[in-house]
Amino acid sequence: MDEREDAMFKTTGSKWLLPVSGYLGLSLDQVNFLACQLFALVAAFWFRLYLSHASSIVRHAVATLLGIFFLFFCFGWYSAHILAVVAVNYSFIIKADLNNVHRYSMVTAMGYLTVCHMSRVFIFNYGILSTDFSG
Template sequence: VNFVACQVFALFAALWFRIYLSPGKTSPNVRHTFVTILGIYFVIFCFGWYSIHLFVLVLTCYGIMVTANVSSIHRYSFFVAMGYLTICHISRIYIFHYGILTTDFSG
């Protein structure tokens, strides 16, 4: 239900975004700020406290992109992301109760 609600709201937000925040009317900073805040809200609404995992993974990969050598960013990002998600899957199976019908953030 949360995903469907987010999809419907996102469609209306996209229409509003296109009409009121078009590139001719607002600056790119305002547009990026609005989309970032709305996206964070959607993630928290859909995944709850599990969204912290998504933010940690995204910020870690962003840190890799900023600091790593251009020729090896893809390797570092891939191994960090796959390693983190693998650890999350394993902890979900063995530490938490596997089989409970909940949304898995690592999907």
């Protein structure tokens, strides 16, 4: 298996569209993302036609659940950190002082995402979790 075909299987997202990925010659992450974009476009028409008369609580709940589904469909368990930082920032929006909420959110988001990305660099590029220490 060459490097390009091997990359198609390295995803934590859904593998339902793996045959489509092979047919199009794109990575599975790209196909999943494109499928979510197209489904979201259809969902937007559905929202406009059928949920425009529903209460705001129903519209927000449906949009939130659909967004979480898209997130896990595309990225799998890698998306857990995104949900965590969103939940923390939402709690800041609810509880923090209005004059400082933007500072708290910025520091939290940038700090948390920097730590996540740096840990991925060390874990995956330097093989910290790997049992093969041959180089």
